[in-house]
Amino acid sequence: MKDKLSKLYLYLVFIFLYAPIIILMIYSFNESKYRVWTGFSLKWYIELFHNRQIMDALYNTIFVAVIASILSTIIGTAAAIGIDGLKKWQKSTVMNVTMLPVLNPDIVTGISLMLLFYIGKLPTGRFTLILAHMSFCIPYVILSVMPKLKQVNAGTYEAALDLGATPALATVKVTLPEIMPGVINGLLMAFTLSIDDFIVSYFTTGPGVENLSILIYNAAKKGVSPSINALSALMFAVILVLLIIINARTNKNAAKA
Amino acid sequence: MSNAIIKLENISKSFGEEDILENFSVEIARHEFVTILGPSGCGKTTTLRLIGGFELPDSGRILFDGEDITSLPPYKRRLNTVFQKYALFPHMNVFDNVAFGLSIKKVDKKIMKEKVSDVLKLVNLKGFENRNISSLSGGQQQRIAIARALVNEPEVLLLDEPLGALDLKLRQEMQLELKKIQTKLGITFIYVTHDQEEALTMSDEIIVMNDGQIQQKGTPVDIYNEPKNAFVAGFIGESNIIDGIMKKDLLVQFAGQDFVCLDSGFDENELVDVVIRPEDIKFDKENGRIKGTVQSVVFKGVHYEMHIRAENFDWIVHSTAMEPEGSTVFLDLYPNDIHIMRKVAEE
Amino acid sequence: MSNAIIKLENISKSFGEEDILENFSVEIARHEFVTILGPSGCGKTTTLRLIGGFELPDSGRILFDGEDITSLPPYKRRLNTVFQKYALFPHMNVFDNVAFGLSIKKVDKKIMKEKVSDVLKLVNLKGFENRNISSLSGGQQQRIAIARALVNEPEVLLLDEPLGALDLKLRQEMQLELKKIQTKLGITFIYVTHDQEEALTMSDEIIVMNDGQIQQKGTPVDIYNEPKNAFVAGFIGESNIIDGIMKKDLLVQFAGQDFVCLDSGFDENELVDVVIRPEDIKFDKENGRIKGTVQSVVFKGVHYEMHIRAENFDWIVHSTAMEPEGSTVFLDLYPNDIHIMRKVAEE
Amino acid sequence: GCGGDPKKVVKVYNAAEYIAEGVIEEFEKETGYKVVYSEFASNEDMYTKIKTTSYDVLVPSDYMIDKLVKEDLIQPLNYDNIPNYQYIDETFKSPYYDENDQYSVPYMWSTVGILYDGDKVTDEVDDMSIMWNEKYSGKIFMLDSVRDTMGMTLKKLGFSVNTENDSELAQAKEELLKQRPLILGYVTDEVKDKIISGEGYLGLVYSGEAGKAMEEKDSLKYAIPNNGTIYCVDAMVVPKSAENKDGAEAFINFMQRPDIAARNAQETCYGITNTQGRDQLPDEVKNNKGLYPDNDVLERSEMLQSEGNINQKYLEIWNEITASH
Amino acid sequence: MNRRWYSYPYIVWALIFIVVPLIVVLVYGITVQGPDGSLNISFANFKRFFTPVYLGVLGRSVLYAAISTFICLIIGYPAALILTSKNLKHKSVMMLLIVIPMWMNLLLRTYSWLTLLENEGLINQFLRFIGVIEQDGYIQFLYGKGAVIFGMVYNFLPFMILPIHSVVSKMDYSIIEAAEDLGAGKVNVFRKVIFPLSIPGISSGITMVFVPAITTFAISSILSGNNVNLLGNVIEKQFGVGGDWNFGSTMSLILMVMILVSLLFMPDSEKESQGGMML
């Protein structure tokens, strides 16, 4: 009985979280461009693939997210390993600075980075977009790797040195595999933040380089194209399927171990 | 002494305010099984880590085969370590763990396979190559940690309480096995433990440490039978340590009686520690000169342990004969079971 | 039997496919220190958790003072548990940890303070009231866990390997202290361990378990001296266990010889396990009937441990006299040191 | 005839959804230029952006061009390269922001007006006071745009949309505060959705948005208040930092080719500035009095100006209005 | 042995991409722009902020963020607990289901609520259909502070559930058994053990919800029809139509200082635990 009640509660929470997403998916099949239902149609899905602007934005979004999240993961992971070896006060200082972009309003981050690029005479474009995304992704990677680093057995690193591995080799062959779950979590988080970001992107990108969020925000006032809804529905479905596959696989691996 | 493979010369080491080792010197002889024994926090691990290269001394030198290695990084030292908590690589299987050192040295695949297989045979884990680390029991993991070190054929093997986490039965088995391996391969073992029995069982030589200082260095029999001071005596095996007065050579007074002993060279009437092993005390109804009352009796399997109150001292007595709680008993001692020790200034 | 405070009647318990306990029955006598001893995974913790109410049996009954408590939740049972890993509340200080049970019962603040202070004195931690849990050493944490249980004045205290995580020296001290507390308060202790020495040292009664079944129940002396089967003999203390044939009552053949023994009631020529303690084997150059070669000698402090190969059997012998490695020796046995046991069907 | 360097790029920065489909591709095909096309959500966003980024063509609104001229951020055009300038309606020449027609070529224009559902609103819609009519309480939307909503209110009161007179501004504020209980909210172009779905009956909108909404639902109508409105011209300019002025001028010229101008106007529903192009529009569009009001209406109307601190002043009042909720 | 130098590239990075931009904001925040575009140190903008209008906005933002944080806690706490319960199957899938909504564009999700919540929206239509309300009646969900708080709760609920879940699921179960053993029933176990031990997760969750709630402007803009003006909206307007970056920076600085002060009360361990929240 109590179990049933808690399950019911959980389902209600899920309904709350998914109601608008389901509506969005349903309305991606709406014939009308507006939020009145006029009939079923696949036309937005078809239009989606002919819309050069959306396709370019999709490409930019994914390109920037992939590059920025990978680079962020590399720098952030190395940073986490290094920060772990700092003195207590240094560590605390660095961690406090690291928290700033997490807590800063996006608009402030965006404008201040834009000014930075301007002062640094960096022409804005995909490159600056990637730098900007890295600047808010790296802290999340660090925050994600740090706790894992705490859990790993410090002994294994020394053991590798003892067996003749140089510090660099020991880090790559021993420490890294051990903190991998945290690294992957950080990578996913960076990827998500990058995909979803609008404001920071808006101020740090250059001519002709729009991502999906910019497209959505710019168009928002005029009414978001249902093709974007269609794209979101597609992306959502892909993510869901991927996650279920990954989850099933990790479960299988866990069962094996 | 050319037989010393490792020499620590006047090593000092402190962490922050705390001095762990001060002017510490010791020599470790080649091919020996040397145990560093001491209570928790006395600096055993620190000593081992200095030898392994995981810590740098504040001052002093470390010599390996006569060569100064004080500031050589760990991966360049010709020795290997078995860590207290195994420190196996959890993401690798048994083979990859053991082969790690060889793969770093880029040893040929075939030779690597052979060596790993040989060393696994040595630690009695033949055929475990593809097993997952987490699927192994504690004892098996410990043996993998040993194999992982041995496969590199180090000249010196450092072992930091390698059996600390195992249960009694397994610990005893592993003690024998380790000793066998050391004898067979002739590698110098530097073995850290705080378990006195373990030290006695395995070592050629024992270094008893306390507070960052060497208390005594010698063979197990020396140390057990001729402890240099009350600390060593108390730490190695259970002991009765009682205040005494050295009346003259070969005569000591304690427990209100004069006893003949084998020690000499003390000042007349010097205050001394008298150390007596619980198993050396005899019950003797007729001639026993120490009269006491049995306070408690505990069955220990091989013997009974009795606490016997006599005047102001609680004697611990081990005996296969049991005297019931509350009964009055008479104890006596043979001269060669009485060990006289100079009092240590502090403590 | 009205003296039984706890009775398990035909308890069965399985996890998934695995049967842990099958038709398990046992009685625990009031005021006794009862130890459940057995190898890892034999079901000790499960038994304790059933008594504590943390698991429900699949079938069978649990009686407390004659009253059925099989399905009573833990917080309604008049007993307390000391958990293996302490399970102290990390967010409370020592006082609040110890006072937890009392505060649940809404005991008056002043009385609570007194009781906590008393029980802290009992475990030798007077004045630790305001200390943070994480600032305590392992031994101190363990004692707080005990105090937290004791302060509720339970009629039965369950202890699950309470000393497992402590080092040897500390473990020995705590054993004595626990025994003292139990004697003083007269509470029934049900104590789980896999350490044989610990069981012998502390218990009034030992229940030896294996594979979810009781192997033997009796006093430490009974169990050590008269093990019922080879499992018990091997598990309690080191033993030589050798195959023998019972020629007739009082005569057994093993190691190629006939030996007089004290056992009878076996079939003629029945195959039996002969169990001999290492310390019961005598060296006897003249009359010794078992001829062997010393394989290894280890100094153990009180005695030497020697492995002696004779025909096809490796004898473990403990003796204060040392025979050098490689020498030929002759061993003999007294009839009362030979223990004959029926072979167990499986294993 | 105007074949530029085939590899050269023209970077265009335009408002969102403000060009007909396929026009850019056609320009690229005809001229060989490659267009890098970006969109902005508001003039202010664009202004922020261009301080650090170089574009070749911008399409800001009137008041923003005024600001860009004053801050010396845009450059004079070579009208010889823009022959289609000849088709620009005289009404849009010599505006206040570019009195000498040096810097800009008008793109499209719009008015602010009232979009309403003729089936629901029975009263005649010819005045801003309908937006204060309690009969339609809970069915009215105003614009989430400080200057437009304030401006239309000032207009209702008979003041200039660019007034800096404190007492006039205070009256407008009072008027808006009075209106707050009647309205559902201040929204931008999503008002289309709201009126189409019946969520609201009346909404203040830009004419182009009204045009698009009316295409969706027949009962929708658009009206411009009798005492005038705000009208707005978006024009094409070339910033000082442009790297390809020739390409920029080619693009501007192309956008004012009559057929192209007509296509843009028809698709976006905004007002055309090209006389020849207007002729090519379908009748129902070019004769729509809402989208193409008579000149007298325009004469009573004003463009927004952003002299000095005026935006700050209006925003402060806006904050006071919204703070009352 | 020390690998601290692995952090040096990042430290350089952080100086350039975190510290320098913040200095830029600081410089703008404590200056005003002269007519010629020059920056002059002045605290006029601080004075301007500390007037009833802006303090009102600040107060309202803090209040709404606090209310929605509290509601997130009330809704999220039980959910987090249920997600750790022994009897629940497919726990990791459930956790993913909590995370996934965050992978969709916030704006799209929020607009999507309009379809449901408008006066003529699906929910009102449904209520009319089942006769709960009259044919042309409606319940007004949107256009007010309720809608804003609703939107905040909706968007930030996962940020509350995840850290609490991660703390509670790491909790040693034997501690709960120990409490039961000492006589604590369900209520006392919760009150005296589970709840106090989950406080680090709660405070982490509170930060993760409160901070974005206090800086949001899209949610309030869409769901209240701009009826509710929050600090995020006011800052955004200064960088936009207001064009006064200095005042915008001043407000950002004030906001940041508020957040940083609250950060000082958060132990380091918690800052680090926030990273583990995602999966």
Ligand SMILES: Nc1ncnc2c1ncn2[C@@H]1O[C@H](COP(=O)(O)OP(=O)(O)OP(=O)(O)O)[C@@H](O)[C@H]1O
């Ligand atoms: N990295 C360190 N920083 C500060 N203090 C340290 C450090 N390593 C060791 N110590 C201190 O040095 C002293 C000696 O430590 P060490 O580890 O050598 O003891 P040990 O003899 O190995 O003890 P145990 O038997 O408990 O392992 C202890 O007081 C310990 O607290």
Ligand SMILES: Nc1ncnc2c1ncn2[C@@H]1O[C@H](COP(=O)(O)OP(=O)(O)OP(=O)(O)O)[C@@H](O)[C@H]1O
């Ligand atoms: N919750 C559980 N689910 C499944 N199997 C369990 C569970 N608890 C115990 N077991 C299994 O039951 C058996 C007995 O476990 P138990 O914990 O009682 O052993 P034990 O005698 O206490 O061992 P140890 O000395 O290692 O603590 C083991 O095989 C164990 O794996």
Ligand SMILES: NCCCCNCCCN
């Ligand atoms: N989508 C935005 C990602 C940028 C990360 N910054 C988080 C700041 C929260 N206010």
Ligand SMILES: [Mg+2]
């Ligand atoms: Mg140590």
Ligand SMILES: [Mg+2]
């Ligand atoms: Mg157990």
